[in-house]
Amino acid sequence: MAKTMLGCVRTDAGQLDVKQVLVPEIEEPDDVIIKVSLCTICGTDLHMADLPLPDVVMGHEGIGEIVEMGDAVTDFEVGDRVIASCLLACGRCANCQSGDQSACQHPEGGVQHGTVLDGYQAEFVRIPFASMNICRVPDCLSDEQAILATDIFSTGLGVLERVPLKTGDTVAVFGQGPLGLCVTAAARALGAGRIIVVEPSSFRRKIAKKMGANEALDPTQGDLNYKLLEMTDDFGVDIAVEAIGKQETLYNAFKAARFGGAVSSLGVYGIEFSDLQIPVSHDSLTPNAFYHRRFVTTLCPSGTNRLKRQMDLMQYSGIDLSALWTHILPLESILDGYEMARNPESKALKISVRPNS
Template identity: 30%
Template sequence: MLREPDDILLRVTATAICGSDLHLYRGKVPGMKSGDILGHEFMGEVVEAGSGVNSVRPGDRVVVPFVIACGSCFFCDKQLFAACETSNTGRGAILNKKSLRPGAALFGYTHLYGGVPGGQAEYVRVPRANVGPLRIPDALSDEQVLFLSDILPTGYQAVLNAEVGPGSTLAIFGAGPVGLMAAACARMLGVEDIVMIDHHDYRLDFAQRTYGAAPINFDKVDAAEVIVEATHGRGVDAVIDAVGFEAKGSALETLLTKLKIEASSGKALRQCIAAVRRGGVISVPGVYAGFMHGFLFGDVFEKGLTIKGGQTHAQRFMPELLEHIGNGKLQPEAIITHRMPLAQAARGYEVFNGQEEDCRKVVLTP
């Protein structure tokens, strides 16, 4: 049902379970309410458009960015769509801190991010439809373009933030969907030396086969030590933290997060700080929240590091990435392992959360 003149109603043809959805599944993000609909990676066919919509029309196939942006506020004018000032009014109220200005609303991501129903459904209302939904040519399948909604632009922004290219060395912590998309984009941009760090051998094997990444299993070795030794004591030019706040940390960190005294584990970031060279860049697409134990800011200062992070300005990158998919430079659908009907979404969450059946990515079809 349309509410505003710039709404569209979308019949969902494909949606996916994101690693960020697992934070909600595990109860790690506040603001969930009974009856909330999850899902921020989705696409489909426009079935109805409001009177103010001029960018798409009924019958168009579109992929929808997970960020909801107005397109005309201070931040949207700077193409910082994830910082939109007008689409999300919920964050300050939930955190009870008037000084916290809300970032953009997100689809299906708790009332902390606007409480907008998500796309793991048969139909979804898409607000601000003149800023975001991207028309897809018939020659491309849903699976080829579905990840334009989030993980592909997230991985791409992470690589751009890392400031790497031909001749650079890059380490990616976390071989989940975002880490794999970052590896694909880094390879496309000419990065030759990519190291992938994870503790699931099936993920590491895929990253090695598909993107030529050198694998490190952090359950078997100290990844940062191996990286520093392999780079003659210097470290890599840049690191990407695609793990985030649920990294398995020390016993103390685990206790503090369970007691909700602190919200994030700093294990992955500490490894990043140790593995990167002086003057290097730490790019953080992984989600973090609240306070963190053991953040070595002294090392950040002493090594002269740059840290870049934040939600993805998906609208900025989607047209460019669509072109790369069309010309064959990117094949994001390669990471899909599980395809299920929407009615089996609960099972999909179980499989993805438990890394069962060598699961890399679950796609659901209504």
């Protein structure tokens, strides 16, 4: 008889349930099965919960121990503590071969179906294309630190690397949720000069300072656009990062970027906004906010090598992301975590969920 386990399942668009589901099994030679020690809820999961695809175990950020491997997995061993990129790379398609693994063209890779790797909010998860997408975690890194490399810290680095950020750049980050806070930490790690964050929550502004922000502005107080120009001698910032996925923050990011600067966005707009507006020449403060800017959008850079580089950065640079972890919940109560993640007043950032403890 097939074994079952506890998992958080999307039953219908917008409906989640914690219930018994089948334990995943090896399906392809390059699969591994991981016993999940820690999983978490990502802002993207809130969008994934709304997809009209039922019977899917939720969760794309996790860490755990390999308990079973397909015959083609040769670089790892049962018992290895590993993480996996949340966007799977097949390693063979044209985009994977050209180094852009998160744009993998394989039907089960990248975001071809508008999905990411799922299944982590359960006791066990199957990882396809494991050889290309999993990475051993050094013993000195906690589960909470390493798991951030699977999505939000990699994305935080990527949104700046794709501009690319130059040493000493002035960076403004619009939104300081968990992803925006990772952008702030990444900007500091990559050598930004001045880092200005824009965030209405005083709690999140305080965490942003711990992540390396120099100044934290409340967009509800005064004229944000005027303030940012005043702070930068009327030039604007080198890189304005939109880190929420809202029309308003994207608009403000365009207004803040200097002539010749960049707007870089990691927002997932698709479900709430099918069209976006960009300011061109809207007022006397920031005329021609559109011309001669670079506009870059970024999904999570993925693949084993990407994870390995982040493990090295976390191990040797002294970067500390621990302030992101605000709550601990058992898997049985994960729906309370979704409620907290949906409520901007909750003071929840990353929620630690341990399915096997």
